[in-house]
Amino acid sequence: MALGRTDGRLFRPAPRGSKRVDSGLVLLGRAADGSKLWLGLAAGLAVSGGRFRRRAALRGLFAAGLASAVANGPVKVAVERRRPVAGWPSRALRGVRGTSKPDSSSFLSGHSAAGFAFAAGAGQEVPALAGPLVAMAALVGYSRVHSGAHHPSGVAAGAAIGAGAALLTRRLWPVAPHAPAHVRTSLERAEVEPSPGGAGLVVVINPSAGSSERAAEELRAELPEADVVELEDGADLEAALEKAAAEGCVIGVAGGDGSINTAAAIAAASDKPLFVVPGGTLNHFAYALGLESIADAAQAVRDGRAVTVDRAVIDGHTFVNTASIGNYVDLVDAREKLEHRIGKWPAVVVALVGVLRTARPVELEIDGEPRKVWMVFIGNCRYHPAGFTPSWRERLDDGQLDVRIVDGTHPWSRTRLLLSVMTGRLARCGAYEQRFVRTMHVRSLEGRLRLARDGETFDGPEEFTIAKADEPLLVYVPEP
Numbered sequence: 001m002a003l004g005r006t007d008g009r010l011f012r013p014a015p016r017g018s019k020r021v022d023s024g025l026v027l028l029g030r031a032a033d034g035s036k037l038w039l040g041l042a043a044g045l046a047v048s049g050g051r052f053r054r055r056a057a058l059r060g061l062f063a064a065g066l067a068s069a070v071a072n073g074p075v076k077v078a079v080e081r082r083r084p085v086a087g088w089p090s091r092a093l094r095g096v097r098g099t100s101k102p103d104s105s106s107f108l109s110g111h112s113a114a115g116f117a118f119a120a121g122a123g124q125e126v127p128a129l130a131g132p133l134v135a136m137a138a139l140v141g142y143s144r145v146h147s148g149a150h151h152p153s154g155v156a157a158g159a160a161i162g163a164g165a166a167l168l169t170r171r172l173w174p175v176a177p178h179a180p181a182h183v184r185t186s187l188e189r190a191e192v193e194p195s196p197g198g199a200g201l202v203v204v205i206n207p208s209a210g211s212s213e214r215a216a217e218e219l220r221a222e223l224p225e226a227d228v229v230e231l232e233d234g235a236d237l238e239a240a241l242e243k244a245a246a247e248g249c250v251i252g253v254a255g256g257d258g259s260i261n262t263a264a265a266i267a268a269a270s271d272k273p274l275f276v277v278p279g280g281t282l283n284h285f286a287y288a289l290g291l292e293s294i295a296d297a298a299q300a301v302r303d304g305r306a307v308t309v310d311r312a313v314i315d316g317h318t319f320v321n322t323a324s325i326g327n328y329v330d331l332v333d334a335r336e337k338l339e340h341r342i343g344k345w346p347a348v349v350v351a352l353v354g355v356l357r358t359a360r361p362v363e364l365e366i367d368g369e370p371r372k373v374w375m376v377f378i379g380n381c382r383y384h385p386a387g388f389t390p391s392w393r394e395r396l397d398d399g400q401l402d403v404r405i406v407d408g409t410h411p412w413s414r415t416r417l418l419l420s421v422m423t424g425r426l427a428r429c430g431a432y433e434q435r436f437v438r439t440m441h442v443r444s445l446e447g448r449l450r451l452a453r454d455g456e457t458f459d460g461p462e463e464f465t466i467a468k469a470d471e472p473l474l475v476y477v478p479e480p
Contacts, residue, residue: 025143032111032140038064038118041133045122051287052178056125059169060133063121064114067165071113071158080107084151109150112141112158113165120166124175137162174384176391180290190474192273194304195250198223201275201301202244203252205230206237206259215254215279215294222298226252238262245270250301250476254294256280257321261454264311264473265318273306273474285320285454288393289477300476308472309396312380315464319380319453320473322390323466325442326375326406327359329452336457361408363445370445374431377404378440378466386434399468403440405433439467 031037042057115137123130141155150158195201203226205215219228227248231240237255241263244251252275253263260276267274277297278286289309291297300306314323334351341347361372379402383390390402408431443463451460 022146025146028140029111029143029147029149032115032143035061035064035068035114035118037136037140038114041118042122045129051283051292052125055176056122056129059125059166059173059175060118060122062173063117063162063166063169066168067113067117067158067162068110070165071108071161072110075108075161084148107151107157108154108161109141109144109158111144112137112150112155113162115140116159116162117165118162120163121169124166124170173389174391181288181393181396190273190306190308192304192306192474192476194302195223195225196302198226198298198301200249201226201252202248202250203228203254203275203277204237204240204244204263205277206253206255206279207231207233215277218294219254219277219298222294223301238266241266245272248272250275252277254279257282257284257454258456260285261318261320261456264320264475267475268311268318268469268471268473271471273476275301275476288396289475290480291478296478297476300478303479305479306474306476308474310381310399311469311471311473312378312401312467313469314378314451314453314466315460317451317453317458318469321380321454322383323378323380323451323453324376325364325378325449325451326362326373327355328375328377329450329457330359331355332452332455332457333450362449365443365445366405367441371405372408374406374408376406376442378402379404382436387432397472399438400436401438401440401466401468403435403437405435407431407433439465441465 028037031040038060042061045053045057045060116134119130119133119137122133137159141159144150145152145155201223203219205219205228207230216228216230219226227244229240229244231237237259241251241253245266250273251263251267251270253259254277257280259280260274263276264274275297276286276289276291277294278291283291286292291300309320312319312323331351334354335347338347338350359374361374364371364373364376366373366376377390379390379393381393381396381398382400382402384392384394386404390404441463442465448462449460450457451464452458
């Protein structure tokens with residue numbers, strides 16, 4: 001085999017197959033530049049559907065962002081280390097297009113930190129993804145050693161930083177369990193007639209909550225005797241649900257938590273069972289019931305399986321998940337003004353920055369006690385974990401309101417609040433208070449208030465009550 005010469009040194013040309021491997025490793029490393037590879041994978045997870053795939057994408061990117069900030073910032077500044085090959089690129093990659101010499105410290109590998117952070121973060125939400133993603137992150141790390149960009153120790157240190165960042169996200173945003181809430185009602189299971197074809201069921205589909213055409217087709221296939229009503233954009237959802245209550249034995253709704261909230265109030269008022277079809281972005285209530293698909297909901301009707309769960313009210317308005325007072329309401333209002341132009345999640349970020357910059361405490365009387373608060377969160381049943389990120393419920397019938405108050409009277413309360421949220425220590429912050437009650441009376445000392453329930457805001461009065469409803473909600477659920 002002929003010898004070649006580069007920079008005055010002799011080397012043996014690599015076989016053609018080896019050149020292809022080298023080129024592939026270069027392309028993989030370039031794909032991981034700026035975390036483009038992980039951004040693409042996150043986008044694929046997000047659009048593939050499913051609550052936990054979306055959570056996996058968000059947690060993976062969150063972890064990768066944390067790890068990259070550490071690895072490419074303070075660590076590289078603090079630790080000066082030369083690249084392992086003085087004559088860049090390494091002999092293995094000479095002649096391979098796309099190589100360029102990094103000018104930063106070799107310690108540690110930012111590519112590895114971001115890759116292992118994304119893999120470990122996403123894998124916490126969807127364990128089946130952990131193996132393939134870790135293998136890809138390891139291959140990216142190997143490509144950095146193979147190219148001569150990093151020593152193996154720098155890649156190993158990057159992997160450790162990435163894994164640590166993924167674990168840190170659990171403090172800021174707890175991992176929700178995959179199992180739904182235990183619908184173990186203290187009341188007896190409701191007796192409802194099985195309906196193999198869905199006779200007597202009227203389902204209203206809210207087009208603003210998702211793909212209404214696909215939902216209608218699937219519902220008609222699963223329950224051919226049901227009356228499926230597809231609303232036009234801008235149609236009155238409440239009027240359609242009231243008509244469904246008058247015409248059917250069971251009220252159904254396909255939509256997000258706001259749509260389900262409206263249907264729950266009408267179902268309770270008409271003393272009829274509620275049929276829930278998850279069709280929104282987050283589907284908190286449907287998931288808590290164990291409903292993850294139209295097939296789950298349809299099977300519950302065919303089996304005739306229904307239970308009673310708690311319902312709560314704020315100023316007489318039903319909510320099945322959460323209600324709130326204070327700056328969270330401002331956040332929802334600001335998000336809704338922006339989301340049609342820039343999308344929901346970017347709107348959340350922009351709105352949060354604006355609200356944190358301009359927010360001020362609200363003056364209230366809570367059960368006769370004067371308070372100045374940033375926010376009051378009210379959960380229908382006890383939520384977990386404690387702190388700023390209530391994510392799941394173990395029961396839907398415990399008879400409790402989970403009240404969380406963030407006080408605004410402590411010195412440096414805004415700064416303390418932000419630091420506590422950022423470090424995951426809000427539950428141990430002096431400005432945070434949690435209590436469990438069945439009813440709570442609120443009076444505003446600043447006039448009428450804006451209130452929120454299940455992610456939707458409305459104008460409330462100066463004085464109102466938040467309480468558990470006397471009559472529970474009858475709802476279809478699949479077999480656990």
